[in-house]
Amino acid sequence: MADRGTDRVKRGMAEMQKGGVIMDVVNAEQAKIAEEAGAVAVMALERVPADIRAAGGVARMADPTIVEEVMNAVSIPVMAKARIGHIVEARLLESLGADYIDESEVLTPADEVYHLDKSEYTVPFVCGARDLGEALRRVGEGASMLRTKGEPGTGNIVEAVRHMRMVQSELKKIAGMSKDELMTEAKNLGAPYELLLGIKETGKLPVVNFAAGGIATPADAALMMQLGADGVFVGSGIFKSEHPDKYAKAVVEATTHYQDYELIARLSRGLGTAMQGLEMSTLAPSERMQDRSM
Amino acid sequence: MVTIGVLALQGAVQEHVKSLQAPDVETVIVKRTDQLDALDGLVFPGGESTTMRRLVNKYGFYEPLREFAAAGKPILGTCAGLILMAERIAQEPQGHLQLMDIDVQRNAFGRQRESFETTLVVKDVAKDMEAVFIRAPLISSTGDDVEVLSSFNGEIVAARENHLLACSFHPELTDDTRFHQYFVQMVRESKETAPEHTAVT
Numbered sequence: 222m223a224d225r226g227t228d229r230v231k232r233g234m235a236e237m238q239k240g241g242v243i244m245d246v247v248n249a250e251q252a253k254i255a256e257e258a259g260a261v262a263v264m265a266l267e268r269v270p271a272d273i274r275a276a277g278g279v280a281r282m283a284d285p286t287i288v289e290e291v292m293n294a295v296s297i298p299v300m301a302k303a304r305i306g307h308i309v310e311a312r313l314l315e316s317l318g319a320d321y322i323d324e325s326e327v328l329t330p331a332d333e334v335y336h337l338d339k340s341e342y343t344v345p346f347v348c349g350a351r352d353l354g355e356a357l358r359r360v361g362e363g364a365s366m367l368r369t370k371g372e373p374g375t376g377n378i379v380e381a382v383r384h385m386r387m388v389q390s391e392l393k394k395i396a397g398m399s400k401d402e403l404m405t406e407a408k409n410l411g412a413p414y415e416l417l418l419g420i421k422e423t424g425k426l427p428v429v430n431f432a433a434g435g436i437a438t439p440a441d442a443a444l445m446m447q448l449g450a451d452g453v454f455v456g457s458g459i460f461k462s463e464h465p466d467k468y469a470k471a472v473v474e475a476t477t478h479y480q481d482y483e484l485i486a487r488l489s490r491g492l493g494t495a496m497q498g499l500e501m502s503t504l505a506p507s508e509r510m511q512d513r514s515m
Numbered sequence: 516m517v518t519i520g521v522l523a524l525q526g527a528v529q530e531h532v533k534s535l536q537a538p539d540v541e542t543v544i545v546k547r548t549d550q551l552d553a554l555d556g557l558v559f560p561g562g563e564s565t566t567m568r569r570l571v572n573k574y575g576f577y578e579p580l581r582e583f584a585a586a587g588k589p590i591l592g593t594c595a596g597l598i599l600m601a602e603r604i605a606q607e608p609q610g611h612l613q614l615m616d617i618d619v620q621r622n623a624f625g626r627q628r629e630s631f632e633t634t635l636v637v638k639d640v641a642k643d644m645e646a647v648f649i650r651a652p653l654i655s656s657t658g659d660d661v662e663v664l665s666s667f668n669g670e671i672v673a674a675r676e677n678h679l680l681a682c683s684f685h686p687e688l689t690d691d692t693r694f695h696q697y698f699v700q701m702v703r704e705s706k707e708t709a710p711e712h713t714a715v716t
Contacts, residue, residue, distance in 0.1 A: 229647050229688055230632055237685075318628060320628075474570075
């Protein structure tokens with residue numbers, strides 16, 4: 222007898238990615254560069270977030286041809302993004318054999334009220350969160366992995382830092398609460414009470430939590446690890462830099478050895494120009510992807 | 516007292532540390548080659564084998580790990596760890612560390628949607644071992660000195676060759692620590708019966 226799509230199988234897949242870097246790629250060639258550099262997985266997309274931001278309009282799931290092209294090019298797991306609440310995009314990606322689906326605010330939400338019931342799928346899901354309430358709502362819906370939302374496609378780490386610090390400080394707060402405070406806290410956070418009970422016991426989230434949204438340099442990746450991330454997603458940072466292959470390798474190493482500053486200094490030398498960054502105050506409210514569907 | 520390291524280049528490290536717990540076991544998270552000397556046994560965790568292999572090369576672990584195995588010190592590999600240990604890998608020109616006389620096939624059960632959990636009989640360990648398989652490899656054939664410990668649907672998923680122990684599944688993801696404790700016992704016996712190990716540095 223074999224049970225597929227159980228919590229252990231879905232969450233365990235994310236456990237195996239810990240300490241690693243997941244890279245956005247738009248074709249087979251980039252996927253191979255990512256795999257060669259030591260990425261633990263790739264995210265197959267039609268456009269990286271910086272280009273989605275620049276193009277404007279409605280951003281949708283990638284063309285299945287791209288997802289299949291990337292799946293055929295590498296042996297590491299392949300993830301793909303579906304629009305928030307888009308049941309058919311998610312089922313379609315599952316049927317293609319994507320190894321993980323990112324129900325992602327980088328794409329234009331299909332449903333502004335409801336997220337997917339991710340517990341119903343065999344394929345595991347990762348979702349973004351800016352705080353603990355959001356994180357636990359997503360886990361309650363069946364997400365097997367979390368990531369910070371950050372502000373994708375900006376090359377600016379400030380929002381990812383804010384979100385990681387927020388989740389970490391709220392975790393500590395819950396761990397220090399007495400049991401009789403938890404129900405009111407669950408109400409305030411808008412989070413399932415049972416998940417708060419679990420956090421009080423273990424002091425940590427029930428699933429892996431990666432950093433994402435604005436990571437542009439090896440030092441950024443190491444910073445997020447130091448703040449408690451289990452690993453990092455790098456979106457536009459790598460293939461929008463001057464030398465993607467060198468850049469990709471440097472980010473992988475900085476993530477593994479995030480406390481070895483001499484090494485990170487060496488890695489950061491002569492990498493060429495990083496992606497052009499965006500300052501948050503220049504973004505109009507409508508351009509802030511992180512505020513989509515909370 | 517035995518000291519067991521968990522190779523921490525990438526993957527699920529803490530879960531192994533937890534499963535190895537015993538009153539006489541000290542665990543070490545291994546990120547540098549100079550940490551290997553103090554160890555009596557070592558675990559290669561699950562993760563992405565291609566990523567781990569690149570980091571093994573990058574940080575000069577390749578020869579030190581082969582020497583560690585050649586010195587007769589026990590090694591446990593789970594999933595990606597098993598792939599690192601195998602002599603031969605299907606569809607690849609050669610194995611990685613080539614420690615164990617087995618052929619492995621990567622992602623043998625399919626993609627993530629085909630990943631599963633089941634209950635296994637594991638010789639000398641348990642008759643009802645909960646086993647989580649994630650994009651798991653399998654052992655397609657074994658050398659003469661390799662003992663098959665467990666099979667699933669006729670495919671080999673756990674094996675031992677003297678001081679080397681490997682499995683396709685993830686015993687570290689369940690609360691069942693019997694597979695790890697079997698390994699801990701291998702480390703204890705190795706340390707007792709081979710005092711010359713202390714001379715190998």
